[in-house]
Amino acid sequence: MKKIVIAFMSLGITLGLVTASWSINFGDILNDTLKQPPKEEPAPKPAPAKEAPATNSQSGGGGGLIGILEGTGAVDKKTSNILRGAGNLVKSLQPIGWEEERAIGGSLALEVFSRFGGQYKNEKLQRYISLVGLSVAGVSDRADIPYHFAILNSDTPNAFAAPGGYIFVSSGLLRLVRNEAELAGVLGHEVAHVAKRHALKTIERSKTLQGFSQLTTSILDSDPGVLENIVKEMSETLFTKGLDQGLEFEADKFGMEYAYRVGYFPGGLRDFMKVLNKAQGSGSALFSTHPTPRARYGKLNVQFGHYADASKAPTLAKRYSSNTQGQL
Amino acid sequence: MVSGALLLVLSIGSIPAWAATWYVKSSKTPMTAEPSARSKNLGYLSAGQPVNVLGTEGKFMKVSVGGKEGYVFKFKLTQTAPEGGGGGGGLDALMGDQKMAAAETSSGSSIRGLSPISESYGKGKGISPAHINSVKQMESLSIPESQLDQFQAEGGLGPYAN
Structure with missing residues (x-):
């Protein structure tokens, strides 16, 4: 039970950070309107640096916080796999360049x-x-x-x-x-x-892009099926x-x-x-x-x-x- | 007495004593000598360029860039820094009129043409060449900055709004 509590606290911290940053942005959006001068949204992001197509690495790699938790016996293998799956879900939220x-x-x-x-x-x-x-x-x-x-x-x-x-x-x-x-x-x-x-x-949160940590032009170019599914x-x-x-x-x-x-x-x-x-x-x-x-x-x-x-x-x-x- | 004077200064408020860094939203943003689009043009700022905001006068912000002071239409500035370092700094980003004339192409866009990936998608999906050409046409439609400026001036819009 204690192991599970620690595991979910760790996951909570990870997800909590994501949620917190979204909250701040949403606050900016609200503040942006009806003020003189309005507070602005973040400026456009440049396209992220190109990387080799990422794959779903649910089974690969044992490092990171989850690996440490597993290594120290804080979580068992089954729990760490669940956490890795959640981690990949977070990765799929990478903004499209x-x-x-x-x-x-x-x-x-x-x-x-x-x-x-x-x-x-x-x-x-x-x-x-x-x-x-x-x-x-x-x-x-x-x-x-x-x-x-x-x-x-x-x-x-x-x-x-x-x-x-x-x-x-x-x-x-x-x-x-x-x-x-x-x-x-x-x-x-x-x-x-x-x-x-x-x-x-909307598409970044959808199942269509699940398993991708980053969408690149090389993926879109080499696998037309990905672009077709997105469109x-x-x-x-x-x-x-x-x-x-x-x-x-x-x-x-x-x-x-x-x-x-x-x-x-x-x-x-x-x-x-x-x-x-x-x-x-x-x-x-x-x-x-x-x-x-x-x-x-x-x-x-x-x-x-x-x-x-x-x-x-x-x-x-x-x-x-x-x-x-x-x-x- | 002192607090009364302070209150007076604060309530005037249009030009505060503090300065804050804001950033230029888009390229070819003009900086003028007065808080009016019809006043002398001091040059153009580039996208992401940081400016020191000295105060607000109507729809303009008084700014300082590379030692020069001038005015920029306030909705062309943002408080949020662009990711990736922005548009450089100093005087290089303040282009003179001549340089601007040479640089002027179209407003809000650079002409690029349909992405080869999109074109390939269209052909693969059997989308007619007419529709592919329509997307290419909408991308290539060039609106010169001077035309947009004249359009806004005639309509009393943007920096020309009352």
């Missing part, structure tokens, strides 16, 4: 075009969307990666973000948007998904099941915040929820993968109340209209 993110995101972007009507080819309109999107991305918490914007040739209102900064809005959604502040809010929501690495964090799971998450609802609310929160930082009327995203609410029944993935527009409106409306100078900020309805009229 930039080049790998880019490879995954590019592949997912191909799937988006393939599944959602292909590209709406209008470079003038695409440039305008990109100008709004880049303005928002430039004040985000991950401003030093490239962001790319495209329009989907689909009447169904949709918007997607793929890791690596690939952001899509459908022509159907653009027809519903009434001003630039609303567009900035929608794009801000998508930028927030990328900036907060929502899809990547398949991400596609299911983003297009069908949806991300964790808490992550969607977080993207809303930062979407509104980023639009505010650029100088737009921050109520744009909130107001667009009313428009979106009327479009229910259109078969859009926005409804099956996100919280209801009503629930999103409620949270955004509370947040909106904290922006004391919000009413003075522009919605730029005329500019939106002049840039989209006759283009959609």
